[in-house]
Amino acid sequence: MLQTTNGGGFGYDFYGGNPNLKAERGKSFELGTELKFFNDRLGIDVAYYEKTLSQQIVHQRLSYGTGFIFGLINGGTFKNRGVEIQLNGTPIKNQDFRWNVTLNFTRLNTSVSSLPADVPEYYNSDAWPYGNARASAFVNNLETFFPSSVAAYRGLNWNYYQRGMGSATAIGGYSYQRNNKGEVLINPATGLPLTNANFLPIGDRNPDFTLGFLNSFTYKNLTLSFLLDIRKGGDVFNGTEMYLWRNGLSLKTLNRENPVVFKGVLRDGKEDSENPTVNTIQINPVARSADYFSSIPESEFVEKDINWVRLRDVTLRYQVPSGWLTRSKLVRSASVFVNGTDLFLLTNYTGADPNVNGASAASGGVGAGGFDFGTISMPRGLSFGVSLGF
Template identity: 25%
Template sequence: MPLNGIYQPELLPNMKLQPSMAGNFEFGADVRFLNNRLGFDVAVYQADIKKQILQLDVPSESGVARKIINAGHLRNRGIEFAINGRPVDGKDFTWDVNLNGSRNINKIIDLDPSIRTYQMNEDQGVHAIAEVGKAYGELVTDYGYVRDPKSGLPIINTNGTSFKRGYASVGNITPDLNLGFSNSFTYKNWSLGFLIQARIGGDIFSASHQYGTGRGTLASTLPGRDAASGGLAWTDLAPDGSVRQRNDGMIPDGVFESGTKRVVNGNEVDLSGMTYPEAYDKGYVSAMSPLNYYGMIGDWGIGIREASVFDATYVALREVSIGYNMPSSITERLKLNKLRLMLVGRNLGYLFNNLPDGIHPEGIRNNATSAFSEYGGTPFVRNMALTVQVGF
């Protein structure tokens, strides 16, 4: 019998859950040259995870919320590497460098005979799914662009004020490559080091961008708001019949849906398959206000979530440190074996951030393996520290 709408395994004798099973193999090489001044460490692996514990929805008429089963076969294949060297090894000056990285490719081999697609996470109509034959963490949504098969442009609904929405595959959460690059220098008693970390590829959905676009609070929504920023002159006819001349007209890049018609100078014009710029140039439609233009993309009711899914590539300056070892003449006087001062800065900033409007590419809502969305995430916080290391 269910308890609080959830299957309780100890109360269901026929339901025999088993532990997940994992099997893997790995081979690699660690080679050194030039008296250990140059080294290569490479490993190639495959890991298969089977019998994962999944929760599946069941019909509400059953009296329970979901059932728990063993299912699934996830395969990970990848490579990890590290290259380290000492280009300079002098009496007073040394330079050490290290580059490491990893590349992982995964695939859903199997789920369960009763399902082909399993939803792992969801946010605002964007779903991270596992689908047989595809990579882990595919992103799909019903709020995607429906595109014209000929031009590939988004289709504009017959009302002319919104894009036509439909199902779309919009990305994958897994990065293509993770990299780390560190350098350390020493000159006599001084030391200097820095660490750069990069994520290449992997997509996230930004609710901050979706909200900010629809409400016009992002810097990326400034273009078109006046003539200086590219706005077009147009005549705004208010419901009360008053006329106002404006210079914030905007033209969406899209194709009118089949069946779109307008009455122009008393004649009905068929706009089916015509692009909005073409219809504008012929005088069939007027320019849009920024409110309508950005609302077509970001309004929560009619907006397109696909427009807020981005490649989350970034390059971050993770750490910079500078240190000084006090000379023996000072440490001996203080009866110390070691006295070292170090200034360290961590998370100093992004050297490159592919997300617009300074949105934090690491501000994911939670730390689940299937997490993919940013929703007003925490800012990128710098840390500075002064440390004193004393040895007796």
């Protein structure tokens, strides 16, 4: 491409070409039905779908010796499976009063069979907000790549580890080294826990399911409607808490003058035997702040199975009777309303708000949803207005 810098001339573009690039392949299947009962007083819409993508075209970082930064390559096979259910009902309907209900249920699972260039992990570089935790996709056969690390999780923590295996919405990061029983390995020279050198799944951001629950009550000209947003499951990386911990600002560091003994076994050659050496080394955090607070890996700041119920929207509206507008030739309809958004949140998350994103929507894909670093909670909103129809 033409260079606009001093001296001019021509140079390579940022992206390199690939003469062997193939078209992406997709295969999908969907089955659904829509049913109505009781003169449309009850309705159900159900859809189940599967979609498999292979030979996906992705950007791969190249050796600078090629003259390029990124190149397009084929690779990766993903399979999405999900179900969507919508229920519509009118439990009460008479001359003056009407109650409408809409319930939306969504469940989605992903499975990663392979990744570009046969790597074990593929991550979004725009979704690496803080520390060594990032938005990752892991293949479902990680034992091929990290046999010793994966085998350790088949002890006490196999279910904890398995959550992110084969998922396109995993959290990749550092975690404790463990023996074949799943016990944390301790450095006998320092008394501090040892950390894996490889990025492994430490969580999965994908929820078990989500629900949207919309209610609308109408009495004559007055209507009250509200929407509840419900999520069950899914993990959140609390990078804010990790930052506070590592800088001695977290409330959990107030006991720093108390001696600590990390629960685990020493890595002294006996860690995988029938009688490993239990750790008894005491550490004084206030005297070891340089290495003590940084010895806790990212996996310990992933909060598991986060649920929430939030009042996403509530509106009270009064429709002006049409008889009041008969003298107006311009205005045909009018209403006044008061609206509130995100008025309350119930959650088991310890941070400000579990509905977080460590990057912008421009990061693409599932982005950095589920990464909390310096994120404030959704603000409460209150507005009122007048709607006119001409």
